[in-house]
Amino acid sequence: GQQLNQSPQSMFIQEGEDVSMNCTSSSIFNTWLWYKQDPGEGPVLLIALYKAGELTSNGRLTAQFGITRKDSFLNISASIPSDVGIYFCAGHPMEYGNKLVFGAGTILRVKS
């Protein structure tokens, strides 16, 4: 089945630093989504990308849909303690437009 390779697996950053994480796939995706999950909660949508090359911002978050449709990145600028959590990339594979395929997640820990 489709797999999304998400990196890094985890990271410690200093408060105020910028953060970058990315996701790659061997197959084409129609959409790319970035979710954040806090302990005991379901994933919450941060940014949705629908077109190759699209660059979208949501506050301090910026994400891009790769031009090849096989990758995406998420940047967080000026990180703060509440950015702690697990970030997942997800996408709709071209062949199966309805189900979401998720990456394994990036655990973000902030040093205050």
Place this chain on the structure above:
Amino acid sequence: GAGVSQTPSNKVTEKGKYVELRCDPISGHTALYWYRQSLGQGPEFLIYFQGTGAADDSGLPNDRFFAVRPEGSVSTLKIQRTERGDSAVYLCASSRQGGDTQYFGPGTRLTVL
């Protein structure tokens, strides 16, 4: 408006027992999805409903797993003869239509002893 709700939030059962997990989607959302999330992993797709019918059940791991959505709103995920490997968080999501943005519930944490 209210988001996706799931009950119970936690379920502990013994190996071999039957369990039912409930999902109440966002009002007006015709598409409903079930995912399973194991520790340290991302959610994995189980089944997708469009209205009352299961449009894609390719993610159900075996015939012990079954889901229904009889009136096109609330859905129940049913697991027979539970095994320890079924322990996970079961997430439900809904969207306005199939392929639209999915909104997730808080999940049900299932523990099989």
